[in-house]
Amino acid sequence: MRRSVGPVRVALAVAALLGALSLVAWRQSRAMETMAALDALRREAGLARGERLELERTVHHLESRARVVPAARDRLGMHMPDASEIVYLPGGAP
Secondary structure, three states: OHHHHHHHHHHHHHHHHHHHHHHHHHHHHHHHHHHHHHHHHHHHHHHHHHHHHHHHHHHHHHHOHHHHHHHHHHHHOOOOOOHHHOOOOOOOOO
C-alpha cells in the first residue's frame, strides 16, 4: 500500500503545480489585455484633449475683436460710434 501512495502524491503535486502555472498564465494574459485596453483609452483621451484644444483655439479666434468688428461692419452695417453718438444713461451698478 505504501508504494502506491508515493506516485499518487507526485501526480497530485504535478497537477497542482500545473494548475497554479495555468492560473498565473491566465491572470497575466488578462492583465495584458487590460493594459492594452487602458493604453487605447489613454491614446483616445490624448486625441480628445488635442481636439478640445483645437476647438478652444477656434472659438477664441472666432470671438476675437479682430474678427468680430469686421464681420459686424460687413454683415450688419455696424460701425464704431463717434463721441457724439455715445449716450450715457444715469443709474448705479446692478
